[in-house]
Amino acid sequence: MQNQMMPVPFYEDTVVLVGRDNEPMVAMRAIVNNMGMDWPTQYVKLTEKFSSTVGEIPTVGEDGKMRGMVCLPLRKLPAWLYSISPNKVKPELRYKITRYQEECDDALWDYWSKGSVTRFAALNVSQQIALSRHRVALLKELYRTRDAGVRAALHEQLAHTSLQLGLSVPELKTIGNADPLPDACLKSLWDALEILDRRGERYNHAPWLSGKIYLKLPHLEVLFKKNGIKLIFDAKMRHAMKLSTQPKFVSTGPKGSSIEDKTIRCWIFEGPLKTEPAILNLSSI
Known part of the structure; x- marks a missing residue:
């Protein structure tokens, strides 16, 4: 040949x-x-x-x-x-x-x-077991994964596998949770900082005119309580803060505080925040 x-x-x-x-x-x-x-x-x-x-x-x-x-x-x-x-x-x-x-x-x-190629007319026992295990693995991965794009791809594979096994296809929204839109989740934080701005409360620990934003969460919690603002930094909020683009999240770590005149652990952003006029100016302190 x-x-x-x-x-x-x-x-x-x-x-x-x-x-x-x-x-x-x-x-x-x-x-x-x-x-x-x-x-x-x-x-x-x-x-x-x-x-x-x-x-x-x-x-x-x-x-x-x-x-x-x-x-x-x-x-x-x-x-x-x-x-x-x-x-x-x-x-x-x-x-x-x-x-x-x-x-x-x-x-x-x-x-x-x-x-010619012999095609299987039906799944044999070993194939059914392999597909069932794969389906369970996909379900577990979907439950853990929060990225919307990855979840969509996994659900497509789950649908294909489920149909081959003759099983129903669960809706994507019933399996775990996708990441919330960070802008929507963060709106309550930016609104809270706007209130602090209007009341003359200093919360940005970055040097004056540095273009940076240093947020010390325990300090913010004290200011929120003082000003009657109900907002907590739970896991959902912290995750959304890491996805922030305006201002852009940089990292968390030690920085010198312009308010406390010492090194503090804080959340570091690059500003300024781009919002509609009169809503929030994070660099104004």
């Missing part, structure tokens, strides 16, 4: 076989890309662990042009596949990697030996 590329359908992907001296070889870049992994990293891994068998093979594509493809013998493919730990990749990739590990080499051998 000549060194010719043979595209093989595998679910929604295409894997490429290359025939060399009557031995099936797998074009590795295509399979790595299909699985959502980084090709340069996997290329180094392939050349280190499979140096005696991996190699670049000149192939003739469907367009008649010659190409060099990094290939691994099909018999070695399971060893490479199972060197990848699904628990060490992004949650949205775990199911796909598990599916490649369990089915890809069989599908490619069927194509090589029979000229």
Whole structure:
């Protein structure tokens, strides 16, 4: 058999076989890309662990042009596949990697030996167990994750897995919580500081005209109580403060206080805050 590329359908992907001296070889870049992994990293891994068998093979594509493809013998493919730990990749990739590990080499051998790919008509017991475990892992990850983009990707994978198992798809909003919009959450804080501004209370511990904002939370709590402001720095508020962009959150740590004339631990922002006129001017103290 000549060194010719043979595209093989595998679910929604295409894997490429290359025939060399009557031995099936797998074009590795295509399979790595299909699985959502980084090709340069996997290329180094392939050349280190499979140096005696991996190699670049000149192939003739469907367009008649010659190409060099990094290939691994099909018999070695399971060893490479199972060197990848699904628990060490992004949650949205775990199911796909598990599916490649369990089915890809069989599908490619069927194509090589029979000229067609055998598709499973129904999930066998081991596949159902693997999918069920993956579904539980997705649910746990969704419950922990607060980033909206990651949650959307995880929920898409959960929907796909649930449908394969014949189970209902829980609504995203019922699983854990996404991050609140920081601007909405912080409005109560900025409003409270506006009240302190109007009453002449000093709360910014940064040097005058420095363009910085140093907030000492225990000091603010005292000022809030004194001025009848009901606001607490709970976990939700602190998390929102770290996401602040106007003013921009920098870090927390020790800084010299222009109010107490000593080093204090404070929240550090870069100002000024951009708001509508007369709402708040954090640099005015």
